Amino acid sequence: MIRTKQFLPHSVASESGADGTILLRSNYELGPVAKNTGEWLHSWADQAPSRVFLAERYGAGWRKESYAATLQKVRVIAASLLARGMGPDTPIIIMSGNGVDHGLLSLAAQYVGIRTAPVAEQYSLIHGAHGRLQHAIELIHPKMAYVVDADQYGEALKLDALNGVEIVASRPGSNTKVTAFDDLLKGDTGVDVDGAYSTVTPDTVAKILMTSGSTSAPKGVMTTQRMMCVNQTQLADSLPFLRERPPRVMDWLPWNHVFGGSHNFNMMLANGGSFFIDDGKPVKGLFDRTLENLSMETGTLVFNVPLGFSMLLDALQKDNGLKHRFFEELDLIFYAGASLPQDVWQGFEQMAMEVKGEIPLMTSSWGLTETAPATMMQQEPTERSGVVGVPMTGITLKLIPDSDMRCEVRVKGPNVMPGYFEAVEKTADAFDDEGFFITGDAMVFVDKDDLNKGMRFDGRMSEDFKLLSGTWVRAAGLRIDMLAALAPLAADLIVTGQDRNEIGVMIFPNRDALQAAGYSDEQDNGALACPQLLAELHHRLNERAGRISGSSTRVTRAIVLAEAPSLTEAEVTAKGNLNFRKVLTRREALLKRLYDDADSGVAKL
Structure with a gap:
């Protein structure tokens, strides 16, 4: 089968320690890294001011924000935040899902060194999950909370933990105590936005991301500007086509999760791409909205979980027009969360050959919230799913093998977190005496005699x-x-x-x-x-x-x-x-x- 050639071939070096551990790293050098996310925004507002950066559904069409408009609004919102006396110690908790205002507020806060903490919208919308929301609020101690609709999120906004916290909503509704998001767009000429921006360094914490809580109470991962900026360089090092033409996505993955909110969102911003927010999901009753959105806008990259790809494959088989629009400019099919079923994998291969005569790079990677996230990447074509590839540039893996060569994985690199928020002991426990982050994940080599064939994820050690x-x-x-x-x-x-x-x-x-x-x-x-x-x-x-x-x-x-x-x-x-x-x-x-x-x-x- 013909495959696209827009990838970096695997090339890794290894060394073995006296204790049997294996150190694995890329032979490629890490490329140039931006100082902060604001640097990307300034660059693309200058190079492509009218290009769409963020878009969401609005009536029968789309609300679109160009790079120039995004920069202007980010600076105005940042001024409003500074005028309230906000800074590194006054976080903003974001309780809603993906949206243009969510994105503008996040970038504005990052622009002047204010931390945001996006949490799952389910914690606010489901009564029984309010305990999770309460835990996040009590951990973060926010000065501001954002929701898209004050009436829709009204029950959550009554939590005692939000007493004294300014509530901002894009749609304030009937709640007279809520600040309208439009008020933030009025700005304040009495503050020095440029001065605040100049203080944002690679070590500045941009946001606090909550871990899933699948093995313990959710922890807050301090995500720095360096982590996010380095990770986008690592991704573009592995996937050079990201630098060859501006990427475009139609994506639903939630921004409270590192995959959607750091990996995908920043991939568009770093490379001058366009992010169309999909307000559908791969669940019954919402997937039709995804198909409607795709009928209007398709991407050069597609990210999804296996269930989403399975539903999409079925829909494309039934709609020849959508199938052709979907594949005509597609460079990448990227799955995450679990291995893609082989029949789904082959179905996409066959459709791509039918439409384009070549197959986009079909791949996955591996990483965690604590690693920003991408750490390993299957960056060259393979015949089947389940392979997560090799270390990306600038990263060293420490592999601790058992007798069957199943390896515990530990990580060191500039994309690794400095620690958990207000959790000194948990941070200390997360790193070994050589400074490697202890992931708790296991890997096996695809071929132990050829390390360039990469590794496969093999579960959590604790499972x-x-x-x-x-x-x-x-x-x-x-x-x-x-x-x-x-x-x-x-x-x-x-x-x-x-x-x-x-x-x-x-x-x-x-x-x-x-x-x-x-x-x-x-x-x-x-x-x-x-x-x-x-x-x-x-x-x-x-x-x-x-x-x-x-x-x-x-x-x-x-x-x-x-x-x-x-x-x-x-x-x-x-x-x-x-x-x-x-x-x-x-x-x-x-x-x-x-x-x-x-x-x-x-x-x-």
């Missing part, structure tokens, strides 16, 4: 467990395998078996798939008890058992959970990740049922 026999179970890899074996019946699942004799799975079902297959919704104390469904699960477990060997991968029992994972009970994070420990603790009775041989609601071999 692994032992059976009573002493056999180690690599839960992350097994989870991916079981999701494939149970597709499309399982939306997600948890692998169980710690301190037990057998491996089991607790399944969160794909309700649409169950309905389409004609399975009933019979329930029995928190589990689905449809005999036909249990028989199908037994068949699939048995079929898989005939194809594998070894107790570390043999799954012998399954239970289907009737209740979806709860955000309010912290079973699932705002990013959609399962909190395995919370699910197992909250549903302890169902875990016990899974290992009860007399229970008729369990599929077992």
Whole structure:
């Protein structure tokens, strides 16, 4: 197949320590790095003043802000913030999702050294998740809070933790105590915006990003200007086509998450690109809005999670016109969050060849909130998903292998955080005695004899467990395998078996798939008890058992959970990740049922 050539070939160097550790780094030099995000904004406002930077849906069309208009509004908003006496110690908490005003406020704060803290909008909009919002407010101690609509977010704005905090809303509605966002656009000529901008250095903290809280209470990651600016240089070093023509995206990924808010947002700003905000999502009832938006504007890059790509593939197969518009200028297909199913991968390859006669770079990377995020990149073409590539420029990986060459990964580089906000002990625990950030993730080499083929993500070290026999179970890899074996019946699942004799799975079902297959919704104390469904699960477990060997991968029992994972009970994070420990603790009775041989609601071999 013909593939685009706009990539940097892998080239890594390695050295081994006496203790068996491996240091892995890129052979390429890190390119020039901007001082701060304001430098990008000034550059593109000068080079391409009329080019669209930010856009969101407005009625039947789009509200668009050019680079020149963005710079002008950023400076005016920054003046209004400074006039209120705001600075590095008076953060702004942003409680709404993606939007033009959200972006302008964030850039204005960064422009003069004021920290922002974007949090998941679900924490404000879902009553039961207000505890997460309360935790963030009490940690951040903001002087200002922003929401897009004061009526829509009215319940959250009544939290005691926001007493004394100025509330700003794009649509104040009926709340007379709320400052209209338009008031910030009046500016203040009595403050020195240029002077404040001159004090913003690479070490200035630009924003505080909350971790997902999937393994502990959410922590605030101090994200500096250097982290964000270096990471965009690293990305463009790996993907030279970003510098060859201005990129364009139609993107929904939330800005409270490092992938959407730092990786994607700053990729447009750093390279003079255009960011069209997709107000749809890959969920039932909202994906039609994404398709409507794509019918109006398509991108040169596309970012999504595997579920989103699966839904998009199906839609493109049904709409030939949209398929051609989608692929005609596409340089990159980038998935994150999990491996892209191979049939989806191949479907996009085939469509690209049909439309363009060549395949865009299909890839992924690896990183964390603490690393800004991109740290490893599969920057050259590969035939399948799941590979996260090699270290990017300026980064050193410390790999600590076990006897099977499964490596714990630690990271050092200019894109790594200085620490967690107001958490000295947690910061100290996060780094080893050589200054490497301890990620807790595991990797394996695609080919241990050719390191340039890159590495594959192999789960969290903390997710692994032992059976009573002493056999180690690599839960992350097994989870991916079981999701494939149970597709499309399982939306997600948890692998169980710690301190037990057998491996089991607790399944969160794909309700649409169950309905389409004609399975009933019979329930029995928190589990689905449809005999036909249990028989199908037994068949699939048995079929898989005939194809594998070894107790570390043999799954012998399954239970289907009737209740979806709860955000309010912290079973699932705002990013959609399962909190395995919370699910197992909250549903302890169902875990016990899974290992009860007399229970008729369990599929077992």
